[in-house]
Amino acid sequence: MSVFSNDFENRGSGISKNAPRKKGIRLFFEIFFRKFWKLIEVNMLYFVFFIPIFLVLASLTFIKNDVLSLVCAGIALVAFVVCIGPATAGMTKVMRKFVLEQHSFIMTDFFKGFKANFKMASLVGFVNCLIVLSVYASFIVYPVLVEKADTKLMYIPMVITLSLAIVVAMMNYYIFLMMIATNLSFINLIKNSFALAFIALKQNVITFIITAVTTFGMFCLYDKMRPLFLMLIPFVPMAFLNFISCFNSYPVIQKFVINPYYTSIGEVNPELMEESQSEEQIFEDMGGKEKPIEKRKKGKGKRIS
Numbered sequence: 001m002s003v004f005s006n007d008f009e010n011r012g013s014g015i016s017k018n019a020p021r022k023k024g025i026r027l028f029f030e031i032f033f034r035k036f037w038k039l040i041e042v043n044m045l046y047f048v049f050f051i052p053i054f055l056v057l058a059s060l061t062f063i064k065n066d067v068l069s070l071v072c073a074g075i076a077l078v079a080f081v082v083c084i085g086p087a088t089a090g091m092t093k094v095m096r097k098f099v100l101e102q103h104s105f106i107m108t109d110f111f112k113g114f115k116a117n118f119k120m121a122s123l124v125g126f127v128n129c130l131i132v133l134s135v136y137a138s139f140i141v142y143p144v145l146v147e148k149a150d151t152k153l154m155y156i157p158m159v160i161t162l163s164l165a166i167v168v169a170m171m172n173y174y175i176f177l178m179m180i181a182t183n184l185s186f187i188n189l190i191k192n193s194f195a196l197a198f199i200a201l202k203q204n205v206i207t208f209i210i211t212a213v214t215t216f217g218m219f220c221l222y223d224k225m226r227p228l229f230l231m232l233i234p235f236v237p238m239a240f241l242n243f244i245s246c247f248n249s250y251p252v253i254q255k256f257v258i259n260p261y262y263t264s265i266g267e268v269n270p271e272l273m274e275e276s277q278s279e280e281q282i283f284e285d286m287g288g289k290e291k292p293i294e295k296r297k298k299g300k301g302k303r304i305s
Contacts, residue, residue: 081125175189177250196252203248214237
């Protein structure tokens with residue numbers, strides 16, 4: 001039935017319940033557009049945990065007392081470092097449900113993931129912050145050392161630092177997903193995420209390129225069009241990038257981590273089980289089997305007086 005048409009009598013055969021499931025990029029965009037406004041909601045919730053960064057900047061800028069400024073900035077920075085990991089775990093829990101096409105109560109699932117993985121996620125968040133600071137420092141320190149030493153050999157440790165940072169970034173595609181989907185220990189999370197960073201190199205490179213291009217675009221906006229950047233960042237980038245990461249990475253986790261576990265205990269991964277119809281089912285889903293209703297010919301009918 002067309003919403004914008006006066007033809008309310010034609011009807012197709014419907015959609016079969018057992019119609020083949022879309023895969024790849026078609027499935028991605030189907031979920032993406034269906035969950036578009038939900039992704040914005042998740043981004044807004046996740047953005048709340050970046051407020052301490054703005055408080056750090058505000059403390060260093062507007063508080064005139066140097067000691068008080070540093071104290072306030074330090075408290076805000078610690079709050080960010082402690083909470084950003086659990087917040088990422090909460091967001092990842094919601095995104096995993098989106099990828100599996102399961103219903104999600106965003107606030108409930110977010111804070112369940114936040115609380116249940118607080119200690120482990122805080123540690124991962126702390127390490128990630130150190131990596132980011134190391135990369136930032138490498139761009140500042142090594143070019144200066146190259147000029148002072150008058151040798152380009154000092155670029156070698158810079159390249160090593162950047163290479164390790166890329167590997168850690170790819171590990172992050174998996175570590176939070178496994179954290180909220182499995183009961184693995186912290187050591188096993190690190191081992192598995194490190195292995196998957198190389199096993200699924202194609203998916204990881206695609207995710208990394210999209211993330212890098214988006215991040216570069218946001219930095220360009222910040223530099224050239226700061227008001228637009230400030231308007232977009234609470235609503236757009238972080239949840240969308242996390243959704244892309246989960247969509248590309250979770251099938252890899254299913255294949256190499258979750259499915260082998262269920263195989264070892266003689267069961268089938270419940271996430272992959274199709275809904276079977278009960279033998280005692282009273283009504284049969286006729287989607288895809290119904291015959292289209294032909295349009296009734298218009299004619300002069302008898303008027304009843």
